[in-house]
Amino acid sequence: MENMNSLLAKYIFEDKVADTDYLLTIASEFIEIYHRRVARQESERRQRLWRYLHYRRESVLSMGILLQAARGLDYGNKERSCWALPRNRDWWENMVLKEWNDEFWLTNFRMTRATFMAVAEQLRPFIEKEVTSMRTPITVEHRLAITLWRLATNIEYMSLSKLFGVGRSTVCCIVHETCRAIEKHLMPKIIRFPENRELLNTVDEFNTKCGFPQVAGLVDCTHISIKTPKDSLEDYLNQNEFHSVVLQAVVDHRGMFIDTDVGQPGSLLEANVFSLSSLHRSLSRGTLFNPNPTQLIEGETVPLLLFGTSAYPLLPNLMKCYSDDEQMTEDQKHFNLQLSSTHANIQSVFGRLKGRWQILNKTNHNQLNSINSLVHACCTLHNICESNGDPFQPAWLSGIDNSTSRNEHCECPLPEASKTRHALTEFLKNQ
Known part of the structure; x- marks a missing residue:
């Protein structure tokens, strides 16, 4: 330039x-x-x-020269120390697995050793990790033990980490992964509405125990306390002045869950929770009971029924007590007493659920998107323990909170629903 x-x-x-x-x-x-x-x-x-x-x-x-030289060195089976900090698992491996008897297993894991091992085998295909050259993975039994201890005590992740010799973030991942596996793979087989002969046996057992014909289950709600959410604070604040999500469940004569629905905000009334549930849709379509045999009672054709509280609507296949606002006859009062006594069984089931799995009784600090799988896992494990006859310790019921929002549902019931309730009232009168 x-x-x-x-x-x-x-x-x-x-x-x-x-x-x-x-x-x-x-x-x-x-x-x-x-x-x-x-x-x-x-x-x-x-x-x-x-x-x-x-x-x-x-x-x-x-x-390339360095890698070729490294391949020629003999490392043997030496583990790489950089992948994880060394932690002490002696308590789990040598004390719990080798020394604990059934009493210790029941007290701490809320189930016997036999039940624990059976659950571990069912979960093995879904939570077992592959052995690699990097390190030996945490075993299925170890993962299940961590999860059960968390569900049974609501212990903090840091304390759980030190107890089981696993990193805190790993503990968190293990609990969530195991709960999701229980919900996805075990729950469909464990929590299901009975069909065919099993359903008819349930109806017969309710009739024998409670004196009501055509009863297939009891439905009610309970609140699961959660930490204050970041968004929609008012939606999750229930009438008892704490934040929660609602668990709606149907139980059978054995105190086993046969239908669950969880996740609705705590501010919703039971009637609204019911109207948003798959249970309501199945009842409305007539697909819940298979089969659905009817019985002629006091001149009325009565289908299979669920029993609910006064907060639920009165439907042809959902019965509840007469309203206290009504001028009740002695027969109606007797009907209310019998139905309330029968329905009280589900509150006992909720108590046993929260007593066995204390994480549902105390404030749950998990994120909202993980609450559903955690609650479903607890309900599934409840059924497994009850069906295996694992003892329930009365001390677990201490401090149990079965809070519900009891607002009576006022409506103009369908004529056939009122006729069914009247037929049952007359049935009890003539017994």
Whole structure:
């Protein structure tokens, strides 16, 4: 550029710019200088690229030599210490697994050793990790024990980490993963509405124990306390002045869950929770009971029924007590007493559920998106323990809170629903 400027100044100084030949000469010289400059820049660029590729080639060759040398060294079975901090698992491996009897297992894991091992085998295909050259994975039994201890006590993750010799973040992942596995793979087989002969046996057992015909289950709600959510605070604040989600459940004559629905905000009344549930949709479509045999009672054809509280609507297949606002007869009062006595069984089941799994009785500090799987896991484990006959310790009931929002549902019931309730009232009168 400096040469071009001096050349142009020369011709201007000599006052030869007006001559056409001189102008062409200047242009050709400018072009020649430009091409030389471009060629020089291209040469420099190619040299830089060559130096870079040469450096990369030398680096790759050096790395290959190092790797080849490393392969020739004999490391044996030495574990890499950089993958995880060494932790003491002696208590779990040598004390719990080898020394504890059934009493200790029941007190701490809320189930006997036999039940524990059976659950572990059912979960093995879904939570077992592959053994790699990096490290030995945490066993299925160890994972299940961590999860059950958390569900039974609501202990903090840090304390659980020190107790079982596992990192805190790993403990958190294990609990959530195991609960999701229980919900996804065990719950569909454990919590299900009975069908065919099993359903008819349930109806017969209710009739024998409670004196009511055509009863297939008891439905009610309970609140699961949660930490104050970041959003929608008022939606989760229930009438008892704490934040919660609602668990609606149906139980059978054995105190086993046969239907669960969890996650609705605590501010919703039971009637609204019911109307939003799959249970309500199944009842409305007539697909809940299979089969649905009817029985002629006091001149009325009565289908299979669920019993609910006064907070539920009165439906042809959902019975509740007469309203206290009504001028009740003695027969209606007797009906209310019998139905309330029968329905009280579900509150006992909720008590046993929260007593066995204290995480449902205390404020739950899990995120909202993980509450559902945790509650479903507890309900599933409740059924497993009850069906296996694992003892329930009365001390677990201490401090149990079965809070519900009892607001009587006022409606104009369908005529057939009122007729069914009247038929049952007359049935009890004549017994």
